[in-house]
Amino acid sequence: DADVTQTPRNRITKTGKRIMLECSQTKGHDRMYWYRQDPGLGLQLIYYSFDVKDINKGEISDGYSVSRQAQAKFSLSLESAIPNQTALYFCATRSSGEVGEQFFGPGTRLTVL
Amino acid sequence: GIQVEQSPPDLILQEGANSTLRCNFSDSVNNLQWFHQNPWGQLINLFYIPSGTKQNGRLSATTVATERYSLLYISSSQTTDSGVYFCAVELRSNDYKLSFGAGTTVTVRA
Numbered sequence: 173d174a175d176v177t178q179t180p181r182n183r184i185t186k187t188g189k190r191i192m193l194e195c196s197q198t199k200g201h202d203r204m205y206w207y208r209q210d211p212g213l214g215l216q217l218i219y220y221s222f223d224v225k226d227i228n229k230g231e232i233s234d235g236y237s238v239s240r241q242a243q244a245k246f247s248l249s250l251e252s253a254i255p256n257q258t259a260l261y262f263c264a265t266r267s268s269g270e271v272g273e274q275f276f277g278p279g280t281r282l283t284v285l
Numbered sequence: 286g287i288q289v290e291q292s293p294p295d296l297i298l299q300e301g302a303n304s305t306l307r308c309n310f311s312d313s314v315n316n317l318q319w320f321h322q323n324p325w326g327q328l329i330n331l332f333y334i335p336s337g338t339k340q341n342g343r344l345s346a347t348t349v350a351t352e353r354y355s356l357l358y359i360s361s362s363q364t365t366d367s368g369v370y371f372c373a374v375e376l377r378s379n380d381y382k383l384s385f386g387a388g389t390t391v392t393v394r395a
Binding site for chain 2: 203205213214215216217220228230260262264266270271272273274275276278279281
């Protein structure tokens, strides 16, 4: 089984709809991240969490919110989706401490019509 | 913020050829990772290499932290090596967040 899972893997929605992307991990890591990748570009950080009570904004948090329901679960919500939020979304995890490697989920391909 | 520059932006190889991808960064980093994004969009961890040299099969990587660059070597390339290669760096002073380069798109032709 994959260590970092994302649901759904693909989603098509309409402008103005609320949508939630979910991430679960079995690596036992405290730190979790949400990234967005636009076509042909690198990844940009939306939100990150160091533990259940510690949530921080990344570079592009406008239009998004997150919830850290447990150490293993981190959800990303688009309250009112718009077409320019069409992108590939990745969740990632990392252990705490100075030294740590980030591990990524398989991604969610979101299309907003 | 930190600048991460990858070169070349695009690379076309004949199967069996060798190549070198470069990543330059503008500040001292505590971690550096190389990823391969396959044509299906999945990000695969290749190396976690804040300094030194590592090898994994036909791939190897070297990071010279004091000179702020890292190199990824692909030897005897195969069509399955096609995709985008990303370098990402992490700074303690930036809350241990990963900053990604724009990537190098590699196409290996049979």
